[in-house]
Amino acid sequence: MDLEVLRSFRAVAEGMTVTEAAAEAGLTQPALSRALRRLEEEVGAELLQRVGRVLRPTPAGRVFKEYADAALDSWDRGRRAVAEVVDPEAGVVSLAFLHTLGTWLVPKLVTGFREAHPHVRFELRQHEENGLVQHLLDATADLVITSGDPGHPLITWRRLLVEPLWLAVPTGHRLAGRGRVRLAEVAGEPFILLKPGYGLRSVTETLCREAGFAPLVGFEGEEVHTLRGLVAAGLGVSLIPSSPDTAATPDFPIRYLEITDVRGARDIGLARLAGRTLPPVARSFGEHALRATAGPAAGRD
Known part of the structure; x- marks a missing residue:
């Protein structure tokens, strides 16, 4: 069994397209597709199935991926240990x-x-x-x-280090003309948050609680870039790690405001x-x- 095929299988099972995984592995897309089929033959089960335009792991594929992850991680650690000795x-x-x-x-x-x-x-x-x-x-x-x-x-x-957090508001927001605000001033407004489990989500909830309120969840995302985009669209406010002198642009018409009533940092x-x-x-x-x-x-x- 080729370890590089296992890596490609893992990449596809985690959401990468076959074309992207092939490029990463230095293969053509047909060559990787054939290699994945051979892997399924060796394992004795269908590991990936097409859902729409992408491949998703089957139940057998999800089970196999756990062992593939362990095998690849063990191999990588062993290779690193040898490299460091040499x-x-x-x-x-x-x-x-x-x-x-x-x-x-x-x-x-x-x-x-x-x-x-x-x-x-x-x-x-x-x-x-x-x-x-x-x-x-x-x-x-x-x-x-x-x-x-x-x-x-x-x-x-x-x-x-200590990283500053700033209250991001759309340029048309009622507070956008100010440089410093109390976080309590946006209590009741929709917050654009990262999903639960992300550190910035926990920090935001903690700071809002210290300011005397629980944030009203407007939208949830998985990247700060998404938070900025939703704030720029006027869908809410957000606590974002960003330089306060970041200029508003047509794509991101945002103002970053310093917070004064709680420690705006993490x-x-x-x-x-x-x-x-x-x-x-x-x-x-x-x-x-x-x-x-x-x-x-x-x-x-």
């Missing part, structure tokens, strides 16, 4: 992080580290808070960058599994992340 400077850092940190913090940290360690590779995973914790518990990530201390007895966490930190000895290259990256985010210069541009 050459610690050419190892792999397995890093998981919040979706919202993939546009600014993670690229900066990875780029800075690779300037000193150009042969190190990264396995990057994006997830919501609960998924990040599970990556550590399953040992599928060496380190995770998350908002706030997970509060898990098996996980240690260190703060990297802690961003680095977590690892307590008691687990990190690979040398992962330990070096963790130390780099702490150094790179120390002091006022570590904030957002």
Whole structure:
């Protein structure tokens, strides 16, 4: 059984199209389709079925994927361990992080580290808070960058920085002409939120509670970019990690307002599994992340 076919199966089972998975694997679409059919023959069951224009895992496919995930993760860990023994400077850092940190913090940290360690590779995973914790518990990530201390007895966490949160309102909103507001001033207005399980959702609910109200859920999304789009469309307000001097554009006519009645910020930190000895290259990256985010210069541009 070809491990790369297993990777392609996993990618398709997680929502990638066969065409996209083939391109990622360096294959043609027909070649990957044939490989997936051979995989089904080896397993002895249909693993993927067409639903509309995309493939979705069958019940047998969902069961098989759990074992494929375990096999691939075990293989990757073994390969990394050997690589680090042979050459610690050419190892792999397995890093998981919040979706919202993939546009600014993670690229900066990875780029800075690779300037000193150009042969190190990264396995990057994006997830919501609960998924990040599970990556550590399953040992599928060496380190995770998350908002706030997970509060898990098996996980240690260190703060990297404090990220400001701003109240995003449409440019036509009654408060848009102001620079600073109390969060309580939008009590009763619809909030555009990330779905439950995301760190920003929990932070928003906590800050609203501290301001004396529970947010009225207008819409829920899975990406901050979606939140911004819905705010720009005038469908509600949102707490968004963004620079306050971000200019409104025709696509995103938004004003970002400073919050004065509650702490409009969230802690961003680095977590690892307590008691687990990190690979040398992962330990070096963790130390780099702490150094790179120390002091006022570590904030957002």
